[in-house]
Amino acid sequence: MNLPATSPQQPATSEIHIAIRSTRPQLSAELRELWEHRELFYFLAWRDIKVRYKQTVLGIAWAVLQPAMTMIVFTLFFGKLARVPSDGVAYPLFAYAGILPWTLMAAGVGASSGSVVGSPNLITKVYFPRMIIPGAAVLSGLVDFLIAAVGLALLMARYGGHVSWTLVGLVPVVGLILLLAAGVGGFLAAVNVKYRDVRYIVPFFMQLWMFATPVIYSASLVPARWRVFLALNPMASYIEAFRAVCFGRPLDWAGLGLSTLVTFAMVAVAVRAFRTVEQTFADYI
Amino acid sequence: MITVDHVTKQYTIGTVQARYGTLRDAVPNVMRAMTRRFRAGAASRRTVINALNDVSFRVRAGEAVGIIGRNGAGKSTLLKVLGRITQPTRGAIDLYGRVGSLLEVGTGFHPELSGRENVVLSGAILGMRRAEILRQFDAIVAFAEVERFIDTPVKFYSSGMYMRLAFAVAAHLQPEILLIDEVLAVGDSNFQKRCLGKMEEFRSIGRTVLFVSHNMASVVRLCQRVILMQDGAVVADGPADQVTRRYLQSGTGSPAERVWPDVAGAPGDGIARLHAVRIRDERGRIAPTIDIRKSFDVEVEYWALQTGTRPTVSIHFVNEEGITLLVSNDFNNRVWWRTPRGPGLVRCTCRLPGNFLAEGQLFIAAAVCSYNPDLVHALEYDVVSFQIVDRSEGDGVRGEYAGNWPGVVRPMLEWHVEPIPTAVAVFTTSDDVLS
Numbered sequence: 052m053n054l055p056a057t058s059p060q061q062p063a064t065s066e067i068h069i070a071i072r073s074t075r076p077q078l079s080a081e082l083r084e085l086w087e088h089r090e091l092f093y094f095l096a097w098r099d100i101k102v103r104y105k106q107t108v109l110g111i112a113w114a115v116l117q118p119a120m121t122m123i124v125f126t127l128f129f130g131k132l133a134r135v136p137s138d139g140v141a142y143p144l145f146a147y148a149g150i151l152p153w154t155l156m157a158a159g160v161g162a163s164s165g166s167v168v169g170s171p172n173l174i175t176k177v178y179f180p181r182m183i184i185p186g187a188a189v190l191s192g193l194v195d196f197l198i199a200a201v202g203l204a205l206l207m208a209r210y211g212g213h214v215s216w217t218l219v220g221l222v223p224v225v226g227l228i229l230l231l232a233a234g235v236g237g238f239l240a241a242v243n244v245k246y247r248d249v250r251y252i253v254p255f256f257m258q259l260w261m262f263a264t265p266v267i268y269s270a271s272l273v274p275a276r277w278r279v280f281l282a283l284n285p286m287a288s289y290i291e292a293f294r295a296v297c298f299g300r301p302l303d304w305a306g307l308g309l310s311t312l313v314t315f316a317m318v319a320v321a322v323r324a325f326r327t328v329e330q331t332f333a334d335y336i
Numbered sequence: 337m338i339t340v341d342h343v344t345k346q347y348t349i350g351t352v353q354a355r356y357g358t359l360r361d362a363v364p365n366v367m368r369a370m371t372r373r374f375r376a377g378a379a380s381r382r383t384v385i386n387a388l389n390d391v392s393f394r395v396r397a398g399e400a401v402g403i404i405g406r407n408g409a410g411k412s413t414l415l416k417v418l419g420r421i422t423q424p425t426r427g428a429i430d431l432y433g434r435v436g437s438l439l440e441v442g443t444g445f446h447p448e449l450s451g452r453e454n455v456v457l458s459g460a461i462l463g464m465r466r467a468e469i470l471r472q473f474d475a476i477v478a479f480a481e482v483e484r485f486i487d488t489p490v491k492f493y494s495s496g497m498y499m500r501l502a503f504a505v506a507a508h509l510q511p512e513i514l515l516i517d518e519v520l521a522v523g524d525s526n527f528q529k530r531c532l533g534k535m536e537e538f539r540s541i542g543r544t545v546l547f548v549s550h551n552m553a554s555v556v557r558l559c560q561r562v563i564l565m566q567d568g569a570v571v572a573d574g575p576a577d578q579v580t581r582r583y584l585q586s587g588t589g590s591p592a593e594r595v596w597p598d599v600a601g602a603p604g605d606g607i608a609r610l611h612a613v614r615i616r617d618e619r620g621r622i623a624p625t626i627d628i629r630k631s632f633d634v635e636v637e638y639w640a641l642q643t644g645t646r647p648t649v650s651i652h653f654v655n656e657e658g659i660t661l662l663v664s665n666d667f668n669n670r671v672w673w674r675t676p677r678g679p680g681l682v683r684c685t686c687r688l689p690g691n692f693l694a695e696g697q698l699f700i701a702a703a704v705c706s707y708n709p710d711l712v713h714a715l716e717y718d719v720v721s722f723q724i725v726d727r728s729e730g731d732g733v734r735g736e737y738a739g740n741w742p743g744v745v746r747p748m749l750e751w752h753v754e755p756i757p758t759a760v761a762v763f764t765t766s767d768d769v770l771s
Contacts, residue, residue, distance in 0.1 A: 102449065172443070
């Protein structure tokens with residue numbers, strides 16, 4: 052028999068104390084635990100990415116092909132036929148600079164809203180902070196985004212984007228988009244455990260949201276009196292900001308600030324909703 | 337150390353059966369809840385069951401405690417509450433130390449990923465740090481004996497390889513408190529032995545083990561202390577041999593008979609439910625000890641609850657090491673084979689010949705199944721147990737030899753012995769050589 056050499060490192064009379072109560076644990080305790088398990092975000096996201104492109108011929112190239120094909124379709128119908136104005140930027144670049152952040156967001160919400168019900172084998176068998184599951188699902192979209200960003204770089208080179216150090220500004224925008232996706236997706240994931248209607252609502256909801264967001268059109272197309280409502284949609288600000296950075300235009304700081312607030316409020320709502328039901332996940336899945 | 341203090345876990349039967357609701361159901365529920373608030377005092381119609389009912393116990397560091405009980409006694413729920421998979425309805429639990437729960441083999445494994453990737457992933461999910469996994473990686477692979485296939489997706493693994501790798505990860509978790517549920521029920525006997533060995537080693541270095549099992553033999557081997565559960569409550573807690581004996585005798589007072597007096601409480605489903613299982617010696621008496629030379633009967637009675645169905649009884653003989661010696665099914669009776677059982681009680685008796693099974697303690701698992709489509713109506717482990725004793729005095733298989741006689745069966749086989757006519761010359765030559 053091939054027993055491994057057990058390191059007889061005697062467990063020091065452990066400081067670890069796990070208290071299981073019938074009441075909900077403190078938020079601070081849960082956040083501390085989330086931090087202790089931070090590596091799991093990475094591992095679960097890594098698993099999702101590994102598995103996503105298994106048994107595909109083109110593999111990870113799909114990450115750039117998908118938005119590229121959408122961009123071509125949009126350019127043909129909206130750019131060439133409908134002649135949607137694109138703020139003086141070539142329509143392919145204009146469209147791609149919207150599709151890219153939108154895809155990050157939509158894929159994040161799609162993956163995370165189904166993530167909890169999609170992992171019964173984990174939830175009924177092992178404990179770790181459940182928020183990691185939707186969190187990792189959002190995070191796994193980031194890799195696709197980074198690969199698809201190669202397409203953006205090519206289009207910027209071809210159609211004259213604003214290549215400068217200011218592109219660093221994309222990082223916080225992407226961070227906010229991820230946060231928003233985690234907020235919306237995490238909330239839906241929690242609701243989905245008990246009400247599977249979510250699965251049918253999400254695609255429709257995402258489609259509506261896309262039309263309410265300046266992805267294929269420019270925010271300047273929206274009449275001024277409706278702009279206020281557009282500002283309540285954080286994705287509108289983020290995509291506008293994303294484009295502004297890519298094209299070297301001034302940022303709408305007020306709109307961005309409001310959207311950031313909305314995003315954090317959404318995350319707070321999601322965390323609250325998630326914590327209310329997470330203890331019962333194993334009973335419903 | 338573990339302290340469990342008045343823990344109750346309730347399930348609402350409606351919720352459990354419905355699995356999950358839809359918003360459409362929720363709307364009337366909300367309305368009903370509102371009207372109920374107006375009609376204060378109206379009793380709730382939902383049935384609440386206590387999967388755990390006021391359970392309290394303490395486990396000291398370094399103790400190995402077995403948890404036994406019939407199906408539905410609350411063993412697995414207890415482990416799920418301890419493992420923080422589900423929350424208790426009432427009560428408090430305190431665990432001092434890092435907890436590793438092994439509620440299944442292969443938690444977090446993904447079939448598309450390679451063995452290497454799964455070790456890392458599963459390790460992380462079970463609570464290991466990345467650095468820890470990498471440090472133990474070689475030991476894990478060596479324990480699982482899958483070095484050659486470590487970069488192959490696990491979906492191509494044989495079930496044995498898969499099991500070994502999955503257990504190896506868990507075995508290297510090194511938690512201070514280990515919760516294990518029925519892991520040993522799977523895998524071949526060699527694998528089971530290794531798992532047991534690993535768990536013994538674990539206990540010997542002062543870790544705490546909580547072990548849920550149907551396998552009395554491994555419980556007795558691994559644990560000094562056993563907790564017996566029944567209907568969600570702890571009914572016995574004490575030395576392993578005493579509690580297991582009590583468990584096997586529960587019901588009728590004899591480990592060789594078990595009876596479920598009413599249909600509603602009997603294990604089974606809408607087609608068939610077990611009524612009784614008995615061991616009868618050759619003279620028809622219920623007997624916990626059987627003479628190895630004599631034949632005996634295993635009698636299973638069940639209620640066939642519908643017309644036109646063909647449930648069949650199967651019995652499993654399991655020895656003290658947890659090895660299933662044989663399985664037999666009443667469809668071997670060719671007359672009854674295709675005959676539908678009417679509603680009512682059915683008795684199936686299986687005759688085991690004398691001079692067949694070796695001496696030792698045997699446990700019977702009884703099942704009622706249908707085939708085509710294959711359905712398990714009832715399945716109960718350790719229903720009855722009995723001892724086969726070898727009191728032969730020269731007339732048994734072992735003759736007059738009184739020492740250890742290995743083997744799981746001890747059949748009286750036919751031997752033919754005869755002298756072979758040989759040329760005398762052979763002996764003379766060898767004599768010459770020797771001299």
